[in-house]
Amino acid sequence: MIKVENTPSYTGVKISGDYNDLYSLVEALHEICDIGDDRRLTNYRCITTRVLGLCYDIRHAFQGDREVELVDNGMDEDKMKWHNMVVPKVNVCYSCNSLYPEMFYIMIALNSLVELRIRNLTKTGYIFNEAFDRKVIWDKSIANVRMLQAAFTECIKGTITQMSYARWLNFMNRKYSYITSLSTQYLDLLNTEYVSLTKEKRIKNISAFAKRIAEFENDSDHQKIKNEVWEAARQYGCPPDEIVIRGIDYPDEIVW
Numbered sequence: 001m002i003k004v005e006n007t008p009s010y011t012g013v014k015i016s017g018d019y020n021d022l023y024s025l026v027e028a029l030h031e032i033c034d035i036g037d038d039r040r041l042t043n044y045r046c047i048t049t050r051v052l053g054l055c056y057d058i059r060h061a062f063q064g065d066r067e068v069e070l071v072d073n074g075m076d077e078d079k080m081k082w083h084n085m086v087v088p089k090v091n092v093c094y095s096c097n098s099l100y101p102e103m104f105y106i107m108i109a110l111n112s113l114v115e116l117r118i119r120n121l122t123k124t125g126y127i128f129n130e131a132f133d134r135k136v137i138w139d140k141s142i143a144n145v146r147m148l149q150a151a152f153t154e155c156i157k158g159t160i161t162q163m164s165y166a167r168w169l170n171f172m173n174r175k176y177s178y179i180t181s182l183s184t185q186y187l188d189l190l191n192t193e194y195v196s197l198t199k200e201k202r203i204k205n206i207s208a209f210a211k212r213i214a215e216f217e218n219d220s221d222h223q224k225i226k227n228e229v230w231e232a233a234r235q236y237g238c239p240p241d242e243i244v245i246r247g248i249d250y251p252d253e254i255v256w
Contacts (some may be wrong), residue, residue: 002152007097008158008255010202011195013155014067014256015058015148016095022062028144029055032113043180044116046241047109050184054098054106063097069093074139098236100202101190104210108172108179110145117142120168156206162209171214183226184241188248195254 001019002025017025033048033055035041060066070090080086098106121135134140157165194202194209216222225245233240 002151004155009199011256012099014095019062026059031141057096061094066096099191104213160205185245186222186225
């Protein structure tokens with residue numbers, strides 16, 4: 001089972017699970033991000049790139065390249081005697097970390113990608129009762145993605161106040177999301193701003209950063225960055241997501 005919990009300094013969250021948990025999640029994320037070559041879906045390129053970035057870390061986690069710990073699995077001497085076998089009393093748990101602003105973006109992006117997958121499975125352009133379609137309701141990829149989102153939501157619920165959590169649910173799950181229009185350079189700005197805060201200020205501003213991402217259309221910082229990015233992309237003849245803005249630099253080492 002996928003578990004999501006705060007890192008010690010509230011810089012982000014730790015995503016953990018056993019080998020099969022994380023392997024299945026990676027498979028689901030790849031499936032959700034497979035939007036094909038339809039040119040009408042080019043605006044999904046940025047969100048799939050960021051989701052696959054998280055996917056990269058999760059894959060390296062279950063390959064043993066990130067954090068590894070041993071966790072109790074409930075086995076004891078009496079159970080081994082009953083089954084007449086000797087087995088380990090612990091399981092190997094793999095994990096990786098992700099910054100809070102990045103995770104807020106990915107959670108909203110996954111909503112859009114799940115909606116797109118539902119449309120593709122049902123061959124319809126609208127989402128009404130299609131989530132209960134026989135091709136959708138037990139889709140394994142959607143189920144695994146929702147498990148990650150549910151685990152992250154539980155982490156948030158235990159981190160902020162009840163009132164803040166209610167507001168958080170509202171703006172993170174708006175019926176109409178335009179997350180594909182967000183310039184990811186703005187997300188990099190929020191990531192670096194959040195990392196620069198003290199632990200106390202991070203806890204206090206978790207919900208505020210989520211709101212800035214969910215309501216990016218109203219943020220003057222986003223509009224300024226988007227204008228600069230599109231002008232640079234036009235000048236250099238490249239996709240906007242390939243533009244790097246000078247001055248937005250991640251620290252060499254992040255204290256989680």
